[in-house]
Amino acid sequence: EPEVTQTPSHQVTQMGQEVILRCVPISNHLYFYWYRQILGQKVEFLVSFYNNEISEKSEIFDDQFSVERPDGSNFTLKIRSTKLEDSAMYFCASSQAFAKNIQYFGAGTRLSVL
């Protein structure tokens, strides 16, 4: 069964550094998402992406965050200058369409900002 893959599984970085989290969505999916989960809290929506554009973003997704689809397979989340509070599990998801469509999640990248 096709899966969403994320790399790395764990990323440790120093505060103020840039990080790029990588995702390979399921190949025939056109809609991509990033979510995050701070330890012990609920999963929170960050951004949705379609046709090389951000479709929707949450208030968490400020100017420090950006997303990109640099080629036909990867979907990346960049955090320009990490803060301690960015420490969380980041999940990538993809779906064939928007609303009412199943979103398949990757296994996540655990980001630890020191």
Add this chain to the structure above:
Amino acid sequence: GENVEQHPSTLSVQEGDSAVIKCTYSDSASNYFPWYKQELGKRPQLIIDIRSNVGEKKDQRIAVTLNKTAKHFSLHITETQPEDSAVYFCAACAGGTSYGKLTFGQGTILTVHP
């Protein structure tokens, strides 16, 4: 925006018993309600979903009910087994301009004792 509340936060049952997890949502425009199961260290996996034109859906030991008037939906697991032990998340997705944004509940840690 949408707010999803999930209860209980933890649920402990004996093998063979039933388990019920309840969620409420705030946005009457929400029309898609998936449930995800997340085992320790693994990705969230969709186990069942329901759309707003349906009141109940069943898949073997798992069922979901939706009450649009009261804005709540529930997950029912019958004949629980130890392998059902995991964290369960409900979510809601609004149609229209939501672009697939899932709003999650806080999660329920289900423990099934043999």
